[in-house]
Amino acid sequence: MxxxxxxxxxxxxxxxxxxxxxxxxxxxxxxxxxxxxxxxxxxxxxxxxxxxxxxxxxxxxxxxxxxxxxxxxxxxxxxxxxxxxxxxxxxxxxxxxxxxxxxxxxxxxxxxxxxxxxxxxxxxxxxxxxxxxxxxPLRTMTESGMVGPQDHLWSQPPTEEQVLDWYRSEKAKNGERDDTWGEGYSNGKGTVLGFKKGLEVLAVTLGRDILGRLSAVIVYRSEAxxxxxxxxxxxxxxxxxxxxxxxxxxxxxxxxxx
Structure with a gap:
């Protein structure tokens, strides 16, 4: 729409x-x-x-x-x-x-x-x-706590090492796709912005998403x-x-x- x-x-x-x-x-x-x-x-x-x-x-x-x-x-x-x-x-x-x-x-x-x-x-x-x-061309995006099947969610806030392990496992499952944000995706543990290129992230702060939930607010430079x-x-x-x-x-x- x-x-x-x-x-x-x-x-x-x-x-x-x-x-x-x-x-x-x-x-x-x-x-x-x-x-x-x-x-x-x-x-x-x-x-x-x-x-x-x-x-x-x-x-x-x-x-x-x-x-x-x-x-x-x-x-x-x-x-x-x-x-x-x-x-x-x-x-x-x-x-x-x-x-x-x-x-x-x-x-x-x-x-x-x-x-x-x-x-x-x-x-x-x-x-x-x-x-x-x-x-x-600055843009912002919000990333809140994800929802999904319980076995797909973090049981507790992850460590930095666990986050890297999660990203590497997603990359292994999806091969070497040249994803940019326009082709990224979300799952129960987070959002993947790309495996080769991703986004040029400039700043991160804590704010609220469109539903009023606490959210990471990411400032990035658009390539479009x-x-x-x-x-x-x-x-x-x-x-x-x-x-x-x-x-x-x-x-x-x-x-x-x-």
């Missing part, structure tokens, strides 16, 4: 409105003469037009595209990671604030009246890319900075795409899901 932002053309939105009305009428109807009649009516519903995947011109293999943006809810999502790194709440919501205003709608039309706001959003996206380029810079630059491309659709068709539609 997470935040998904889509860009639909005017024609796609109109087709989907037709689909939605026909679907609503279909599911409200109860007086079908037979099951075959109901199935035939279902198959005859106007098709739903999904958004068109348009790759970034600069980074065509990136998850973000000119008509699709995403931020997962976990710590690696754009909306969590970028504010941590730049020290400001400059996430996707902030970038698109000029476009959305105070609206909490999940779908809204962009027209010629939206051109200036889209230019402002594009400028904000490029500002975030510049901020990321000049920052020290370039990907977030690319994400911000593609957000600017997303704005350009909306501008071009408005100029071509008179309008387009932005869907905000999450």
């Amino acid at each position: 997470g935040l998904d932002i889509y860009l639909y053309t005017r024609d796609q939105e109109q087709a989907n409105n037709v689909h939605d009305k026909a679907s609503e009428a279909f599911y409200e109807r109860e007086d079908w003469a037979s099951e075959s009649e109901r199935k035939a009516a279902l198959e005859a519903l106007p098709p739903y037009a999904t958004y068109e995947k348009v790759a970034s011109e600069k980074y065509p293999d990136h998850l973000f595209g000119r008509r699709y943006l995403r931020s997962s809810y976990n710590g690696s999502g754009f909306n969590r990671a970028v504010p941590d790194m730049v020290g400001k709440e400059h996430d996707l919501s902030w970038i698109f604030e000029p476009v959305r205003g105070g609206s909490d709608e999940y779908s809204f039309e962009l027209t010629e009246g939206s051109l200036a706001a889209l230019e402002q959003a594009k400028a904000r996206a490029l500002q975030v890319a510049a901020e990321l380029g000049g920052c020290d 900075l370039d990907s977030y810079i690319q994400s911000a630059e593609i957000v600017a491309e997303f704005c350009d795409e909306a501008l071009s659709l408005i100029k071509a068709d008179g309008s387009c539609f932005m869907h905000w899901s999450g």
Whole structure:
């Protein structure tokens, strides 16, 4: 789950409105003469037009595209990671604030009246890319007491030697995988950040996790900075795409899901 932002053309939105009305009428109807009649009516519903995947011109293999943006809810999502790194709440919501205003709608039309706001959003996206380029990409993560089957937990706080033995046993079980944090994992005894690379840990202190439990809080330097810079630059491309659709068709539609 997470935040998904889509860009639909005017024609796609109109087709989907037709689909939605026909679907609503279909599911409200109860007086079908037979099951075959109901199935035939279902198959005859106007098709739903999904958004068109348009790759970034600069980074065509990136998850973000000119008509699709995403931020997962976990710590690696754009909306969590970028504010941590730049020290400001400059996430996707902030970038698109000029476009959305105070609206909490999940779908809204962009027209010629939206051109200036889209230019402002594009400028904000490029500002975030510049901020990321000049920052020290610091992140934090919390590690609380693990849960699991009793025979998988520490029976009492381990010694340093026991912790090293545990890590070595995990490495032996998992071979020589070149894990980074993105491919790490947790079990009843702790979290493994990698066997060859891991994280560049800068500081550790005692704090609380999201559930309020005592937790080790680790400060580390993210190695994914370039990907977030690319994400911000593609957000600017997303704005350009909306501008071009408005100029071509008179309008387009932005869907905000999450």
